[in-house]
Amino acid sequence: MKIYFAPLEGITNHIFRNTYNEIYGNIDKYFAPFISPSENCPLTPRERKDLVPENNIGINLVPQILCSRSDYFIESAKELQKMGYRELNLNLGCPSGTVCSKTKGAGFLKEPTLLQSFLDDIYSYSESENMKISLKTRLGFQDPEEFYNLLEIFNSFPVSELIVHPRIRTDYYKGEPRKEYFAYALEHSDNPLVYNGNICSVNDHKKLSDSFSVSLDPVMLGRGLITDPSLSGKLKGVTSETDFSKLKRLHDTLYHEYQKIMSPDINVLFKMRELWTYWRVLFEDKDRDIKRLLKAKKYAEYESIVYSVLLTDKS
Numbered sequence: 001m002k003i004y005f006a007p008l009e010g011i012t013n014h015i016f017r018n019t020y021n022e023i024y025g026n027i028d029k030y031f032a033p034f035i036s037p038s039e040n041c042p043l044t045p046r047e048r049k050d051l052v053p054e055n056n057i058g059i060n061l062v063p064q065i066l067c068s069r070s071d072y073f074i075e076s077a078k079e080l081q082k083m084g085y086r087e088l089n090l091n092l093g094c095p096s097g098t099v100c101s102k103t104k105g106a107g108f109l110k111e112p113t114l115l116q117s118f119l120d121d122i123y124s125y126s127e128s129e130n131m132k133i134s135l136k137t138r139l140g141f142q143d144p145e146e147f148y149n150l151l152e153i154f155n156s157f158p159v160s161e162l163i164v165h166p167r168i169r170t171d172y173y174k175g176e177p178r179k180e181y182f183a184y185a186l187e188h189s190d191n192p193l194v195y196n197g198n199i200c201s202v203n204d205h206k207k208l209s210d211s212f213s214v215s216l217d218p219v220m221l222g223r224g225l226i227t228d229p230s231l232s233g234k235l236k237g238v239t240s241e242t243d244f245s246k247l248k249r250l251h252d253t254l255y256h257e258y259q260k261i262m263s264p265d266i267n268v269l270f271k272m273r274e275l276w277t278y279w280r281v282l283f284e285d286k287d288r289d290i291k292r293l294l295k296a297k298k299y300a301e302y303e304s305i306v307y308s309v310l311l312t313d314k315s
């Protein structure tokens, strides 16, 4: 079974990817959080640093582009091509207001004619350069029925993989995924499909697979994999338990790596807090400590909670 790590802006940067890959592995492809090219700036120095091969050794990485101008996309793609990338992903799912108002991300889905001509341009480029382009899409902008037309458009291009997050923009990341539309894609997509959305356990994968009468493979996992980093190993049958000693290693490595590049304390703690909002479900009986931890402003305070309460007895 193939498992793809979803792009999570602010979380799955190269530091996270390298750390996760070394400790857990079992990921077939990592998708980098989106880069957003603009005029004369195909890639910012920060985006470049995150994507350069030296910072992603041993990682099968697919850069993701968020954009609605094909000339910007192609300029960016050329830079990524120079770095050695042969596969890129287009973001057609980002629900943020500032992104959608610029006809990007999920906002691009409400302009199918523009989208079609954008895809015409970028697939002409990719075919001529022997590059692969995959798409990561929602069902539509405000109505899931938009998906029927969108799928027809996608079917007219050599999409290397169509990753479907079966929600519309206004769903953001909440509620039940609209599974029936993924079932429609399974029947009508001419391109290889990847399911993404709310797989947080082996049982979630099984229930979804049963409901589609296929074993979903590949799958893309995001929040479920942050919450339980052992999930990839569980889905691949390599392990059956959440490994708390590995979680401690993941925590410690990220905590120390972020300290090397960030200051003051509070900025590092913001980064760690975001992770703890996911990890807290693994420590249900310690919710009071987690609440204190989420408020910590200094390393000493944070560490005394993490190492005396949370990551000791379980690891």
Ligand SMILES: Cc1cc2nc3c(=O)[nH]c(=O)nc-3n(C[C@H](O)[C@H](O)[C@H](O)COP(=O)(O)O)c2cc1C
Residues within 6 Å of the ligand: 006, 007, 008, 009, 010, 032, 033, 034, 064, 091, 093, 094, 136, 165, 173, 196, 197, 198, 199, 220, 221, 222, 223, 224
């Ligand atoms: C904090 C956060 C950041 C995200 N950043 C990106 C991104 O950069 N590109 C993208 O395509 N999707 C992004 N997503 C969406 C995820 O990749 C994924 O599609 C979504 O979380 C649903 O999958 P899941 O239920 O497995 O988490 C983000 C989601 C979250 C919660």
